[in-house]
Amino acid sequence: MKNKVFVYGTLKRGFGNNGFLINQKFIGVGCTRNKFALYKDSLPYLVDKPETPIGGEVYEVDNETLERLDSLEGHPNWYRRKKILVCIPSTGNCVECWAYFLITKLPSSAILIKTGNYKKEYYGTEIFKL
Numbered sequence: 465m466k467n468k469v470f471v472y473g474t475l476k477r478g479f480g481n482n483g484f485l486i487n488q489k490f491i492g493v494g495c496t497r498n499k500f501a502l503y504k505d506s507l508p509y510l511v512d513k514p515e516t517p518i519g520g521e522v523y524e525v526d527n528e529t530l531e532r533l534d535s536l537e538g539h540p541n542w543y544r545r546k547k548i549l550v551c552i553p554s555t556g557n558c559v560e561c562w563a564y565f566l567i568t569k570l571p572s573s574a575i576l577i578k579t580g581n582y583k584k585e586y587y588g589t590e591i592f593k594l
């Protein structure tokens with residue numbers, strides 16, 4: 465069975481970890497049905513706290529890819545994969561997707577991204593900038 469994953473950070477197109485989604489099906493850009501909090505320091509962190517809908521991308525991934533994403537994100541002890549509803553304008557549907565939530569303590573240097581959209585210029589330190 466195929467797994468739908470909502471990515472909001474480094475797994476998005478144009479970001480450093482998007483290669484993990486190679487050969488997987490891009491469904492569309494989407495926005496979470498409910499509000500969450502998106503923070504960043506050198507990494508983006510999704511937290512289950514109602515602030516704003518979060519923007520990202522939805523992919524349909526095979527089981528091997530999901531396992532690779534789980535180890536990348538440190539599921540279930542660092543980020544934890546949880547199901548949320550994501551609305552996809554291009555299909556007109558809201559679908560259940562996995563998303564990785566930070567469940568360890570938020571770093572004190574992390575700041576809230578009020579727009580709910582993680583941007584390229586946020587990613588990493590200078591040498592990692594795209």
Ligand code: PCA
Nearest residue numbers: 471472473474475476564
């Ligand atoms: N990668 C995952 C979770 C946090 C991150 O940097 C993502 O893009 O959804």
